[in-house]
Amino acid sequence: MKKSVFLFFAACFLVVVSLSCAKVEEDDETSGLVSGESAPELLSSSSPPGTFPSLSGLVEKQKHSVVNISTTSVVKQGPMFPDFGEGDVFEEFFKRFFPNDREREFRKKGLGSGFIVSKNGYIVTNNHVISKAEDIQVVLYDGSRYTAEIVGQDVKTDLAVLKIKPEKKLKPVVFGDSDGLRIGDWVMAIGNPFGLGYTVTVGIVSAKGRSLGLGAYDDFIQTDASLNPGNSGGPLFNLGGEVVGVNTAIAARGQGIGFSIPASMAKGVISQLMEKGEVVRGWLGVIIQPITQEIAESMGHESTDGALISDISPGSPAEKAGLRRGDVVVEFDGEPIKEFTSLSKLVGIKAPGTSSKITVLRDGKRKDISVVLGSMPDEQTPAESRRDSDIELSDITPDIAARFGVEDKAGVLVTNVSRGGSAWEAGFRPGDVILEVDKNPVANLGDYNKIVSGLKPGKQYLFLVKKRKNTIYIGYAVKKEQ
Numbered sequence: 252m253k254k255s256v257f258l259f260f261a262a263c264f265l266v267v268v269s270l271s272c273a274k275v276e277e278d279d280e281t282s283g284l285v286s287g288e289s290a291p292e293l294l295s296s297s298s299p300p301g302t303f304p305s306l307s308g309l310v311e312k313q314k315h316s317v318v319n320i321s322t323t324s325v326v327k328q329g330p331m332f333p334d335f336g337e338g339d340v341f342e343e344f345f346k347r348f349f350p351n352d353r354e355r356e357f358r359k360k361g362l363g364s365g366f367i368v369s370k371n372g373y374i375v376t377n378n379h380v381i382s383k384a385e386d387i388q389v390v391l392y393d394g395s396r397y398t399a400e401i402v403g404q405d406v407k408t409d410l411a412v413l414k415i416k417p418e419k420k421l422k423p424v425v426f427g428d429s430d431g432l433r434i435g436d437w438v439m440a441i442g443n444p445f446g447l448g449y450t451v452t453v454g455i456v457s458a459k460g461r462s463l464g465l466g467a468y469d470d471f472i473q474t475d476a477s478l479n480p481g482n483s484g485g486p487l488f489n490l491g492g493e494v495v496g497v498n499t500a501i502a503a504r505g506q507g508i509g510f511s512i513p514a515s516m517a518k519g520v521i522s523q524l525m526e527k528g529e530v531v532r533g534w535l536g537v538i539i540q541p542i543t544q545e546i547a548e549s550m551g552h553e554s555t556d557g558a559l560i561s562d563i564s565p566g567s568p569a570e571k572a573g574l575r576r577g578d579v580v581v582e583f584d585g586e587p588i589k590e591f592t593s594l595s596k597l598v599g600i601k602a603p604g605t606s607s608k609i610t611v612l613r614d615g616k617r618k619d620i621s622v623v624l625g626s627m628p629d630e631q632t633p634a635e636s637r638r639d640s641d642i643e644l645s646d647i648t649p650d651i652a653a654r655f656g657v658e659d660k661a662g663v664l665v666t667n668v669s670r671g672g673s674a675w676e677a678g679f680r681p682g683d684v685i686l687e688v689d690k691n692p693v694a695n696l697g698d699y700n701k702i703v704s705g706l707k708p709g710k711q712y713l714f715l716v717k718k719r720k721n722t723i724y725i726g727y728a729v730k731k732e733q
Contacts, residue, residue: 306439306490310451313492315392316424317485319443320376320399320413322361322384364442364485365389365413366494367423368521372397372415375521376484377499378404379670381411389415392449403524406667407468407532407599409499410517411484412524424486427493429472429513432456440476440498440509442485452477454507460590461510463500468596471510472496478509487511519600533601533624536567537574538653541591550579551615557581558591560611561658564649572622575613582610592656598624627654637696639703639730641672642679646696655682659717661694662686677727679716686722687715703729 363380367373374389381387387399397415404411432438436456444450454476462469474487478501487496496511523530539558547555557579563569580588583597584607601607603626610619637644645651645666647659655664665683668675685693688702689712706712706729714725 306451306453309439309488309490309492310441313424313486313488314441314449315422316367317392317441317449318365318367318374319390319448320363320365320380320484321388321390322363322381323386324359324361324383325357325385362443362446362481363483364481364498366484366486367421368412368525369423370420372417372421373402373525374399374413374415375497375517376411376413377497378406378409378411380484381413382406382669387413389413390448391417391421403528403530405520405524405530407530408512408516408520410497410512410520410524412521424494425492426514426518427489427491427495429495429515432459432472432489432495434458437490438474438476438495439488439490440474440478440482440485441488442478442482442498444477444479444481446481457508459513462592463510468516468599469592470513470516470596471500472513474509474511475507476509477507482509516596516600531603532599532627533603533605533607534568534627535594535598535622535624536564536569536653538562538564538649538658539580539591539594539656540658542579552579552612556587556589557612558588558594562649564653568622568625572609572620574609574611574620574622578611578613580609580611581617582608584608595654595656599627603627637700639674641669641730642674643667644685644696644699647684657682657684659684662717663693663696663699673730674727678723678725679727680718682719684717685714686717687713689713 361380361384363376365374365376365380368375381401382404387401389397389399391397395418397417399413399415402412402414434456437453438456439451439453441449441451454474456472457475458473461471461473463471472487472495474496476487478498480501482498482501485498486494487498489495493514495514497514497517498509498511500510502508502510520530537560540561542550542552542555542557542559544555546559547553560569560574560576560578560580562576563574580594582588583594586593586597588594588597598607601624603624605624607622607624608619609622610617612618643666644663647657647662647664651664651666652658652660655666657664662684665679665681665685667681668679685699687693688699689706691698691702693699693702708730709728711726711728714727716723716725
């Protein structure tokens with residue numbers, strides 16, 4: 252009898268222990284939403300059971316590293332009335348009754364966000380936030396205000412570094428692993444949307460590797476964390492409190508869709524801007540194109556992955572290394588090339604002089620080739636170019652074509668467009684190729700200059716523009732060259 256009672260209580264004890272262990276395992280699975288050693292202290296455990304933890308601890312810890320940025324720029328406005336030409340009756344009328352109708356200047360205010368990357372006052376933001384500013388004011392979380400100087404700018408990635416002289420040491424951010432982000436991971440943004448400083452929004456990673464057609468280095472993180480005008484340049488945090496992206500763009504017609512530069516790309520650019528004030532990129536010297544299904548079948552390939560080399564610049568690192576026209580690049584330093592544009596991005600983040608390994612498919616066989624990267628030529632000897640107010644144009648050289656991923660030989664390439672300017676509003680984007688102006692064919696920049704010199708400023712003209720695989724017309728009023 253005593254032995255039976257003992258066995259009964261022993262069995263009950265084992266059941267209780269088993270249930271307790273199951274409860275611990277269940278709790279461990281719930282906390283698996285958060286990664287990183289610092290995460291538990293950042294997320295509040297005061298939330299009701301079964302709900303997502305509060306982010307108040309994360310916000311409290313990171314808010315001091317975020318800054319608000321306000322800018323002042325001088326904008327020139329042309330005359331209200333068009334130039335009708337000497338001797339025209341309307342021209343005489345406006346000269347007589349509106350003699351002061353000439354180019355005027357006014358001051359324009361702008362807003363943005365940024366974050367601290369050093370204790371002594373280095374700050375990161377977007378280049379488009381400060382590109383035309385004559386005065387830049389940085390406001391810290393405690394309300395203190397400083398005038399900032401531009402240390403360096405990189406148009407290609409839309410990043411810039413500022414410097415202030417703080418009265419005390421600042422709290423810099425810590426960068427995280429953006430490559431390790433997964434679709435569905437939680438992220439948080441802190442910024443200055445619409446001037447509402449230190450606004451916090453939360454969402455998930457909606458997609459990675461997004462291209463918006465803004466340039467050769469498009470590789471955005473897409474998030475549904477609410478981003479609005481003024482968030483530009485602010486940080487995107489993971490739940491470990493690390494910066495995984497720089498908030499940069501929003502979808503004009505989208506609701507709750509924002510885009511951030513990955514930390515993996517931003518870190519190298521920021522380091523160079525802080526050290527040198529500029530970014531020097533690696534250069535391979537090839538013209539590449541995507542592999543269509545038809546090209547893959549004709550070459551006997553089962554996949555459309557990779558970048559097809561269609562031409563090689565004479566004397567380039569690619570030529571010296573032995574790369575050939577018709578090679579298909581499938582890996583760069585061990586990184587698989589899925590989209591052909593990936594090759595330009597991977598090469599561009601390397602420093603000149605770097606020794607890299609390229610894996611190509613040649614005659615159906617894999618071949619490893621070592622190459623020492625050079626400096627991108629347009630950072631040494633600029634191609635013939637032109638700037639019309641808020642749009643920059645260039646002849647299509649092999650190197651420029653390779654950088655922007657265009658196949659056209661004739662036309663004028665759009666290399667940069669100021670966000671919010673008249674060219675941007677008209678629809679021009681970097682990588683566009685202008686084929687005609689006012690129904691006149693454009694073979695090169697010389698043709699373009701000759702044609703536009705005869706156009707009337709302020710009047711809308713028809714531009715035939717090739718965007719990737721589509722050709723469209725754009726109405727645009729050419730401004731004076733600057």
